[in-house]
Amino acid sequence: MLKDVTLGQYFPGESPLHRADPRTKVVLSLCYIIALFCVKSALGMLLCALTLVCFHAASRIPLRTVLSGVKPILFILAFTFLINLFWTRGETLLFSWKFIRIYREGIVTALMMAVRILLLVTGSGIFLTYTTSPIMLTDAIEQLLSPLKKIKVPVHDFSMMMTIALRFIPTLIEETDRIMDAQKARGASFSTGGLIRRAKALIPILIPLFVCAFKRADDLAVAMECRCYRGGEGRTRMTRLRFSPADYLMMLSGVLLIAAVILLNHLPVGIAL
Amino acid sequence: MPSFTEPVPLIEARDLCYTYPDDDPSDDVPAVKNVSLKVYAGEHVALLGHNGSGKSTLAKLLSQILVPQSGDLLIDGKSCRDLGENELFDLRKNIGMVFQNPDNQLVATVVEEDIAFGPENLGIPSEEIRRRVDEALDAVGMREYARTSPHMLSGGQKQRIAVAGILAMMPRCIVFDEATAMLDPSGRDEVMETACRLNRERGITIINITHHMAEAVRADRVYVMHEGSMILSGTPREVFAHIATLRDVALEAPAETELLYSLNRLGGAFPLPVLDADLCADLIAQKYRETRKNG
Ligand SMILES: Nc1ncnc2c1ncn2[C@@H]1O[C@H](COP(=O)(O)OP(=O)(O)OP(=O)(O)O)[C@@H](O)[C@H]1O
Ligand SMILES: [Mg+2]
Numbered sequence: 001m002l003k004d005v006t007l008g009q010y011f012p013g014e015s016p017l018h019r020a021d022p023r024t025k026v027v028l029s030l031c032y033i034i035a036l037f038c039v040k041s042a043l044g045m046l047l048c049a050l051t052l053v054c055f056h057a058a059s060r061i062p063l064r065t066v067l068s069g070v071k072p073i074l075f076i077l078a079f080t081f082l083i084n085l086f087w088t089r090g091e092t093l094l095f096s097w098k099f100i101r102i103y104r105e106g107i108v109t110a111l112m113m114a115v116r117i118l119l120l121v122t123g124s125g126i127f128l129t130y131t132t133s134p135i136m137l138t139d140a141i142e143q144l145l146s147p148l149k150k151i152k153v154p155v156h157d158f159s160m161m162m163t164i165a166l167r168f169i170p171t172l173i174e175e176t177d178r179i180m181d182a183q184k185a186r187g188a189s190f191s192t193g194g195l196i197r198r199a200k201a202l203i204p205i206l207i208p209l210f211v212c213a214f215k216r217a218d219d220l221a222v223a224m225e226c227r228c229y230r231g232g233e234g235r236t237r238m239t240r241l242r243f244s245p246a247d248y249l250m251m252l253s254g255v256l257l258i259a260a261v262i263l264l265n266h267l268p269v270g271i272a273l
Numbered sequence: 274m275p276s277f278t279e280p281v282p283l284i285e286a287r288d289l290c291y292t293y294p295d296d297d298p299s300d301d302v303p304a305v306k307n308v309s310l311k312v313y314a315g316e317h318v319a320l321l322g323h324n325g326s327g328k329s330t331l332a333k334l335l336s337q338i339l340v341p342q343s344g345d346l347l348i349d350g351k352s353c354r355d356l357g358e359n360e361l362f363d364l365r366k367n368i369g370m371v372f373q374n375p376d377n378q379l380v381a382t383v384v385e386e387d388i389a390f391g392p393e394n395l396g397i398p399s400e401e402i403r404r405r406v407d408e409a410l411d412a413v414g415m416r417e418y419a420r421t422s423p424h425m426l427s428g429g430q431k432q433r434i435a436v437a438g439i440l441a442m443m444p445r446c447i448v449f450d451e452a453t454a455m456l457d458p459s460g461r462d463e464v465m466e467t468a469c470r471l472n473r474e475r476g477i478t479i480i481n482i483t484h485h486m487a488e489a490v491r492a493d494r495v496y497v498m499h500e501g502s503m504i505l506s507g508t509p510r511e512v513f514a515h516i517a518t519l520r521d522v523a524l525e526a527p528a529e530t531e532l533l534y535s536l537n538r539l540g541g542a543f544p545l546p547v548l549d550a551d552l553c554a555d556l557i558a559q560k561y562r563e564t565r566k567n568g
Contacts, residue, residue: 135382167382170424219377225338226370227380227391227438228362238389238402 010133016246017059017131022140024247029127031254035261036116036123044264045115051257052123061130069125070118077114084110138162143241149232156232164220172213179208281350282311283446283478284368289334289344304330306501307344314445315476317469319489319509322498323523328482331498332448335480336368337361366395369439373451375431376424384426384434385410385419391442402441409437413467429460436467446478447471454484461485486513486527490548497524513546529553 012018017025032051039045056066070077090105128137142159149155180190183204190201292303305327312318322328333339334346337353346353348364356364369391372378381387385406392402410416413433423431432452439447449468453461465488471477481488489495495512497505499522505512513519513526516534525531529550533543541560547553 133382135386163381167380167423170422171376174424216374216377219372219374220380222333222338223370223372223378224380224390226336226365227442228366228394229390230362230394234396235393236396236399236402237393238386238399238406240399 011061011065011130012133013060013131015058015060015131017055017126020131020250021241021243021247022132022136023144023241024243024250025127025132026137026140026144027251028254029124031251031258032123032127033120035254035258036120038258038265039112039116039261040265041261041267044261045112045119047257047260047264048119049115051253052119052126056122056126059126059131061126065130066122066125070121073117073121077117080117081110081114084113134166135163138166139237139239139241156235160232168213168216171216172209175212176205176209179205280313282347283314283316283349284310284312284335285347285350286310286331286335287345287347289331289341289346291330291334291339291341293330303501305334305341308498308501308503309344310496310503310506312446312478312480314478315472316494317472317479317492318481319492319495320480320482320498321484321486321489321495321524323484326498326522327501328498329450330501332370332450332480332482336370336448337365338370366391366442367444368446368448369442369444370448370450371432371435371439371452373454375428375435375455378435379423379431379438382422384415384421384423387423387434388438388441391438395442405441405443406437409441412440412471413437427460428456429463432456432460432464433467436464436471440471444477446480448480448482450482451484452481453488465491486525490527497522509548510546513548516545533557 032048035044035048039048056063085102085106086100088103088106088109089101090103092104093101094104094107095102132140138159141162142155145153145155184190188201188204190198192198193201287309289305289308290303291305292301295301308327308331320328320331330339334341337346348367353361353364379387380390388406388409389402392405397405406419407416410419413436415430415433415437418426418430418434423434426434435452436447447468449464452468453464456464468479468481469491472479479492481492483489490509490513492509495505495507495509496503497512497519504522505515505518513530516526516530519526526534526546527548529548529552530546533541533545533547533553533556536557537543537545543556543560547556
C-alpha cells in the first residue's frame with residue numbers, strides 16, 4: 001500500500017526541457033522564484049504566468065499532471081487567501097458586517113498571494129521535479145555549489161548522502177510494508193483506535209525499520225569501501241554536464257524575467273497594486 | 274625468495290589473525306586465527322564453513338577492508354604490512370567483493386550509474402568509464418537494463434549488476450561472499466554461471482564463499498574453516514573424502530557423496546567421494562546388478 005507513493009515524481013521524456021542541463025533548470029527555477037517574490041504589479045504577475053505557460057508547452061508534461069500537483073496545497077491556498085482577505089486593512093472599505101471588514105486592498109493582496117503560491121508550486125514542478133531525474137538534480141546541485149568546497153563545505157558528501165537516500169527510499173518502503181505485514185500477522189492493527197493508539201502502533205514498525213536501516217548502512221559502507229570509495233577527492237564522473245547554447249538562452253530568459261518584473265514594479269504601465 | 278619452478282601466488286595469507294574489537298577484551302575469541310592460504314591467478318576457490326566460522330572476516334582481510342592483528346598478507350608476493358593509505362588503495366582495486374544482500378551494495382538509482390561508481394572512485398577519465406560500463410554490462414548480459422532503477426530488478430539481476438560494478442574496476446580477483454544465499458535456484462544459477470564464465474574466459478580469480486556444496490564441487494580448490502581456523506584444504510575430491518571431519522563441523526559433503534556414504538554404512542563399499550550425479554547413479558546401478566547376479 002505504501003508502494004503507491006511516488007516520490008520526486010519524475011516523468012521521463014525527451015522534451016527540450018528534459019534535455020536541458022540540470023544546472024540550467026536549477027538556475028532557472030531560482031530566477032523564477034526570485035521574480036515571483038519581487039512582483040508587485042499585475043502586469044508583472046501576468047508575465048510570470050506567461051513564462052510558465054511557455055515552458056510548460058516546452059516540457060510536454062500533460063496539463064492534468066501539473067494541476068494534480070496543486071491538489072495537496074489547495075487547503076493552504078484557501079487558507080492564505082482568506083487570511084489575507086480578512087486581515088488586510090486598507091483605505092477603501094467595500095464590505096462590512098459585524099466584525100468582518102473587507103477592503104479593496106485585501107482582495108488584491110489575497111489574489112496576488114494565491115496566484116503567487118499557485119505559480120510557485122506548478123513552476124517548481126515544471127522546471128525541476130517533473131523534468132529532472134533526482135540523480136541529475138543532486139549532480140547539478142553538487143556542481144553548482146562546488147565553489148563552496150574551497151571554504152571546506154562538504155558539498156560532495158552531501159550530494160552522496162542525497163543520492164544514497166534516493167536509492168534507498170524504495171527499498172525502505174518495501175521493508176516497511178513487509179514489517180507492517182509481519183506485525184499484522186501478530187495481531188497488530190494500524191487503522192483502528194484513536195490518534196494516540198495509532199501512533200503507539202507505529203512503534204513496533206519503526207524499531208525494526210531502524211535496526212534494519214543501520215544494518216544496511218553498515219553493509220553499504222563496507223561495499224563502498226570495497227569499491228575504492230574515499231570521498232570526493234580524485235573522483236571523476238562518467239557523465240560530464242555540459243551547457244549547450246539553448247541552456248544559456250534559458251538562463252538568460254530567467255534573468256530577463258527578473259529584470260522585467262522589477263521594471264514593471266516601477267513603471268506606471270505596470271498597474272501597481 | 275620465490276623459486277623459478279613455483280609461480281608467485283596472487284594472494285598469499287600467512288598466519289592471519291583477527292579479533293573484532295570489543296568492549297570487554299578479556300573474553301575475546303579471534304574470528305580468524307592463524308589462517309594461511311595461497312590463491313593463484315586464474316584459480317577458482319571455494320571457501321566453506323558453517324555460520325560464524327570466520328569466512329566473511331577472512332574475505333574482508335583478503336580484500337584489505339580489515340587489517341590483521343598479526344600475520345601477513347602478500348599480493349603478488351609483496352607484503353601489505355606497513356603500506357601507506359595510497360598504496361593500500363591501489364591494491365584494493367585488485368580484489369573486488371560481491372556480498373550477500375543484493376540491496377545493500379548498490380549505490381546509485383540507475384544501473385549504469387552504479388556500475389560507474391567504482392571506476393569513478395579510481396579517477397578514470399569519463400570516456401574510459403563509459404567504455405568499461407558498457408563492456409561490464411555486456412559481460413553479465415544486462416545491457417538492456419542500463420537505464421533501469423535497481424529496485425525494479427530481480428535478486429539475481431541485482432547480483433549480476435553488483436558483479437558488473439566490480440568488473441568495471443578490472444580486478445584480478447572477485448570474492449563472492451555468499452552472493453547466492455538470498456537468491457532462488459534460478460537466480461543462483463545466473464550468478465554462478467556468470468562467475469564461472471568470467472573465470473574461464475577472462476582468467477579472473479574467483480573466491481566463492483558458500484553453503485552450497487554443489488557450488489563448491491565446481492571449484493579447483495576447496496578450503497574449509499571452523500571456528501576461525503582452516504581445517505581442510507585441497508581439491509574437491511580430497512576435501513570431500515573427509516566426510517567424518519566435515520560432519521564434525523556441521524557441514525555436509527555433496528548430496529551424491531552423502532548418499533553413498535550412508536549406503537556404505539549399510540555395507541555398500543562404494544569408493545568415495547563421488548561428486549557427480551551421473552557417476553553416482555551408475556555406481557548404484559552397477560552394485561544393484563551385481564547383487565542380483567549373486568543372488
Ligand atoms: N562486526 C563484527 N563485530 C564483532 N564481531 C563480529 C563482527 N562480524 C563478525 N563477528 C564475529 O566473528 C565471528 C566470525 O564471523 P564471520 O561473519 O566471519 O562468519 P561467517 O563464517 O562469515 O558466517 P556466516 O556463514 O554466518 O556468514 C563470529 O563469531 C561473529 O560473531
Ligand atoms: Mg559471512
